[in-house]
Amino acid sequence: MASGTLLYAQSGGVTAVINASASAVITEARARKIKVLAARNGILGALREELIDTSKESAAAIRALAHTPGGAFGSCRVKLKSLEADRAKYERLLAVLKAHDVRYFLYNGGNDSADTAWKVSQLAQAFDYPLTCIGVPKTVDNDLAVTDTCPGFGSAAKYTAVSVREAALDVAAMAETSTKVFVYEAMGRHAGWLAAAAGLAGQTRDEAPHLILFPERPYDEADFLAQVKKTVERVGWCVVVASEGIQYADGRFVADAGGGKDSFGHTQLGGVASYLAGRVKDQLGMKVHWTLPDYLQRSARHIASKTDWEQAQAVGKAAVQYALKGQNAVMPVIVRTSDAPFRWKIEAAPLSKVANHEKKFPPAFIRKDGYGITDKARTYLQPLIRGEAYPPYGADGLPKYVALKNVAVKKKLPAWEG
C-alpha cells in the first residue's frame, strides 16, 4: 500500500463544482487509506503551514461537499515565480511538505495554477524529495490547453444559457410598452466562451440572444447599434449578450469606456453591459435593462450541469490514482471521444503541455456576421450543459450546502516570514 500524505489545495477563481473535485479526491484517497490534508487558501496555506485535517470530516460531509459551490478550503490568487526567483518560497514549501510527510500534492486550478503545479512538480528532482505533483483542472474560463473542457465551465455555461432564455421571455412580454433591449454581461476577459454558451438559448436569428459580442471581434459601435435597431424592428425586442472582454479595434477595453470618476471624484464602476445599455438609450432612445450576474454565474450550483459535475469528480478521482502511481507532473484531462452520443474519458497529460498555454476560442465558432455562434460551436458546447445535478434542499427551501469543520493541523515549523 502507498504511504505518505496527500495535500490538496484549491486555487484561482472558484466554481460551482470545484468542491466536487475535492470530494472525489478525498473519497478516492480514503478508499485507498491515504491521509488527505487540505491547504487553507491554496498555495498560501501550504507556505504558511495552515493545513486542514480532512479526516475530521464525516463521510456525509464529504458527500455533501460534492454539491456545494465555492471553495471549501479557501482559494487564492497567488502565482509562484521561477525556482530561481522564488527559491526561498520553494524551500519553505518543501519544508512544510516534509514536516507533514506529504508525498502527493494535488493543485486544483486554472492556468496560473497549472503553472504553479508544474513548478512544484520540478521540486522533487531539484531538492531530491520524493514528491508527486498533479494538477487538477478547473476554471469557468475554459482556457486550459489539452483538455476538452475545464470543470466549472459547463455549469457556468448552463447558468448563462438558462438565464438568457428566461430573461428573454420576460423582455418579449414587456417590449410593447416598456423594455425593448436587454443586455447580459458574461464573464470572459480574454475569450468568448461563456458569451458563446448563451447562444445555446436560441436556435434561429429571431430567437434570443439576437446579438452576441465576442472579445475575439472588434467592437464597432455604429454597426452594433444598427444591428440592435434592425433586430427591434424585425422581432420587436432584442437581447444582447456581451463578453466583459470586448475591445475596440485599437485594443482598448469597452468596459473601460464607462466608469472612471464622477464629478465628486467617486469611482464609477462601469462594465460592458451598463455601457452598452447607455449607448442604446442615448442613440436609439429605447428603454433598456441590463444585468451583470458576476459571481452568481460561477457559483450557481443550483443549476449545475450534470456533465460538468461528473467531469469534475472524474478528474478528482483520476488525480489521486495518478498520484499513487507516481505519475509526477501530469494533469487528468478530459478527452472527448464522440460528440453524438457524447462520450469522454480521462487521460493523463503532461503538465508542461498545459502550463503557460492557453486554449483560444476557435474563430470557426463565430458566425460570419460576428454576432452569433456556428453549428460547430453548438456541437462542442451543447453536451457540456447537458443534464441537471440538483443539490438537495432543506425544508427551508434552501440548498443544503455543507460547511466543513476545517480542523487545523498542529503546526510543526516556525511561522513563515514570506
Next chain:
Amino acid sequence: MASGTLLYAQSGGVTAVINASASAVITEARARKIKVLAARNGILGALREELIDTSKESAAAIRALAHTPGGAFGSCRVKLKSLEADRAKYERLLAVLKAHDVRYFLYNGGNDSADTAWKVSQLAQAFDYPLTCIGVPKTVDNDLAVTDTCPGFGSAAKYTAVSVREAALDVAAMAETSTKVFVYEAMGRHAGWLAAAAGLAGQTRDEAPHLILFPERPYDEADFLAQVKKTVERVGWCVVVASEGIQYADGRFVADAGGGKDSFGHTQLGGVASYLAGRVKDQLGMKVHWTLPDYLQRSARHIASKTDWEQAQAVGKAAVQYALKGQNAVMPVIVRTSDAPFRWKIEAAPLSKVANHEKKFPPAFIRKDGYGITDKARTYLQPLIRGEAYPPYGADGLPKYVALKNVAVKKKLPAWEG
C-alpha cells in the same frame, strides 16, 4: 351552464409564475366549457382588439405554460384613468368586449392592474352590460394589500436567497487574497421585500448576508462603511444586499448618486450596487465585486418556489370560479391560516380594498440595528420560498419552455384610434 366568453390579460412586470396563473385559468375554464380569449399585451390588446384564441393551444401546451416564465400573451405598462377622464377608452373597451361576447374579464397584475380591474368592474353598471371583472394577483414587489403574498414574489425571493448563499460561498473562498466585499442589488424601488428575502440565506450575524440595506431605513454612508469594515475584520469578508430603492435621509435615491453623464456626454447607468461598491473601494480600499441580477431575479423559473407556484395556480383557478359565480369586482387573495405547519387558503376580497392600497414592509421585520431581518420576518418569508418546482429539461440541457401559437381572433371592429 354559464355562457359567454372569458377574456384574460396580463399586466405590469411579468414573473416566473404568472403563466402558471394563466395556465390554471385556461384549464379551469376549459373544464367548465368556457371559451378563453387572451388579450395581447394586457389592456392594450383589449383596446386594439388584438385577441388570442387560446382554444387553438393543445392541452400539453397549456400544461407547459404552467412552468414557463415571462408573460405568454404579452404584458403592458398602461394605467387607465378614471371613467370620466378616459371615457373614450372605456367605451372602446366595452365595444370590444361586446363584439366578442366577453362576459368575464380577468386581469392578472399588480397594484396598477388591480386599479384597472376595479375600474373595469364598474363598467357593468355604468354601461348596463353584464360583465364580471376579477383581478388576479401577481407581482414580485409583494405590495398588494389584503393578500398574504403575491404570486411571483416567492420565486423571486427564493432566487434571491439561493443566489446570495451561493455567491457568499464564492466570496468566502476568495477573500484571503482577492474579493473581500460583495454587493447584491435586489429589486424593490419602494419596499425591502426582496432584500429581506436575502436574509433567509443566513441565520447568524456572521453568516451572509451580513448587511441588508432597506429602503425603509435612511442610508447613512459613514455608518454603512463602518459596518462593512467591522464585518471584514470579524468575519474576513462581507456580503451586502442592497435594495434598489435605498434613500438618503433627505429622500434622494442612492441609485441616482451614481450614473449621470460621463465626460463624453454619454449616459452612465449606475444603480445602487455599483455605487456602493465604488464607495467601498474608494473609502476602504478593499477589493469588491457586485451584481445586478435585474430581470434574472423575476424570470428565474428554474429555481421557482413550489409554494409560489401552487399559489399562482390557485388564484388562477379561483378567479374563474368567482367569475362564473358572477362575483364581480373581487380578487382571489391568499389567506395564511397557519405559519407552522404552513397553511393557506384562497378567499375573494373586494377589489376596492386592494386597488390603490399598498402593503407596506413591516418595521417589525427589520432588526434593531437596521441591517438585518427579525425572526418575525423569517416566520413570514420562509414558507414562501419552500419547495422546488423544477421545469422539465430537454436533452439539450435547457428548460422546456413553451412558445404558444397565439392565434389571433379575427377583428370585428374598425381599428382603434386611441
